[in-house]
Amino acid sequence: MRVAFVSIPRFPCAAEVLRQAELARCLLIVGDAEQPKRVFDCSLNAGAGGIRQGMTIRQALATCPDAVVLPPDPVLYRGRWETLLDVLEGISPEVEDEGLGRAYVNVAGFGAHYRDDEALAAHIVETIRFATGLDARVGLAEGKFPAFAAATTDTVIPAGDEGAFLALLDVELLPVDPDVVSRLRLFGLDAIGEVASLTVPELQSQFGFEGKRLWQLANGIDEAPLRPRPAVERIESCLSFEAPVAGVDVMVAAAKQLLSRLRPSLRGRAARELALQAELESGRGWERRVVMREAVSDAERLAFVLRSSLMNSPPPNAVRSISLRLGGLTGETGKQLALGERGRLQQQLEEAIRQLKARYGYSPVFNCVDVETWSVIPEERQLLVEYDA
Secondary structure (H helix, E strand, O other): OEEEEEEOOOHHHHHHHHHOHHHHHOOEEEEOOOOOOEEEEEOHHHHHOOOOOOOEHHHHHHHOOOOEEEOOOHHHHHHHHHHHHHHHHHHOOOEEEOOOOEEEEEOOOHHHHOOOHHHHHHHHHHHHHHHHOOOOEEEEEEOHHHHHHHHOOOOEOOOOOHHHHHOOOEHHHOOOOHHHHHHHHHOOOOEHHHHHOOOHHHHHHHHOOHHHHHHHHHOOOOOOOOOOOOOOOOEEEEEEEEEEEOOHHHHHHHHHHHHHHHHHHHOOEEEEEEEEEEEEOOOOEEEEEEEEEEEEOOHHHHHHHHHHHHHHOOOOOOEEEEEEEEEOOEEOOOOOOOOOOHHHHHHHHHHHHHHHHHHHOOOOOEEEEEOOOOOOOHHHOEEEEEOOO
16 A cells, blocks of 8 residues: 655644744744643754753753743644644545644555656645645655655655665664564664564564564565544534633633533534633633543533533633534433423523524523622622523
8 A cells, every 4th residue: 555654743843933933943842731841842953952852841941041942732733733634635535643743645546646656745745835834744655664764754665665765774763662672772683674684483583473563564564554534523612702811710601601502513412522722812722622431412511521621720821712622422322301391491491592592693691600709899700691592
């Protein structure tokens, strides 16, 4: 199977530079949000200065005192990466997402549409640059691992030449456990070609069943199938504020209003994943994802999950807008019906509100929501929120 591996090294830093061009001249560090803060990603020149992923921010700044440290923006990174994956799916319907900055594309049978493989690789690079502004590396070969290795040098490997191309490369590139690479070095095997020169029984005597796969990879044979990105249905709603707002209670009220807007689309189905995103006052993004143990359709349970998520990990500062996305949609199972007239009356009330909203263009019914009950100013204790049936 002819495969193209698309690589954008140091993707978070590339996304930050695309947003702020002046960062291209800086030693850039993207630090994670955990404690102690560690290096999540760094620019190429910062890496050349001795900064490595995983080291603490304090160690990184001691190594490069002039480095610029930015908090991560998962909303920006995921948004740009999803855009790039959509672009690749416009070229080929089979695209495997390997994480930020890494994707495999099935290009089998594309030879008739391009002058040669070099033209195909150039087309992929130019399409990505035009659609996203990002510079990508592309490697073409038979199989996923040879294509990955080819992308390190922007190479197109002719069919049948995979073994010869890999022979001089370091065993560090092999997609195997780090312990296997360490043992190979202990045996004095530093190049992939040296591993390929051994027989399958010799490798199996040291690595067991892994030995056969190791021999195949070293000889440029990778039979691993491509796992195309599944088409996932999501429903989403967004709410913008006239001025940046802060406070967990305000966020909870806004999230509940978004949930009420999504309820008609969710009717008859349940969601397994819940994602909250916000645009901070600083212009950066904030995100919290919750994958629930079982699909949930009950609005009260979803509201409880929202409130718990925001109470445990609120946005770091004021937000300009907030969005809610429900994913992993599936049919409802084992739903307990309401007893008595309450369920029917609730449906009638919601239908009346929908009719009013359709008539006037907005909901004339509002909820009075507690936000800052501790405030000494009565007007700040509660907030009127538009009721969306």
